[in-house]
Amino acid sequence: xxxxxxxxxxxxxxxxxxxxxxxxxxxxxxxxxxxxxxxxxxxxxxxxxxxxxxxxxxxxxxxxxxxxxxxxxxxxxxxxxxxxxxxxxxxxxxxxx
Numbered sequence: 620x621x622x623x624x625x626x627x628x629x630x631x632x633x634x635x636x637x638x639x640x641x642x643x644x645x646x647x648x649x650x651x652x653x654x655x656x657x658x659x660x661x662x663x664x665x666x667x668x669x670x671x672x673x674x675x676x677x678x679x680x681x682x683x684x685x686x687x688x689x690x691x692x693x694x695x696x697x698x699x700x701x702x703x704x705x706x707x708x709x710x711x712x713x714x715x716x
Contacts, residue, residue, distance in 0.1 A: 632684050635684025635685060638691025641667045641671040642667070642675075642691040643694070644667050646694060648667060649698060672695040
């Protein structure tokens with residue numbers, strides 16, 4: 620009985636921690652990609668953002684590490700908004716006035 624309870628409590632920490640970890644890795648990858656001007660055809664950037672958002676949503680329903688889930692979700696949403704706005708602003712550039 621107690622062993623099952625301990626396993627349940629330890630598994631409750633995973634979504635929030637995964638959310639903040641993947642959000643930080645996505646932010647790190649985002650900064651490295653823009654500072655070095657290297658673009659890859661298949662970017663793991665989107666994978667890390669989606670992992671951050673989905674695990675952040677799952678982590679919000681658990682009592683443990685809710686703060687980490689919220690931070691991961693916030694960073695993931697920020698990166699999506701930033702990416703969409705950069706695409707929109709890039710498309711509005713008029714090359715031939």
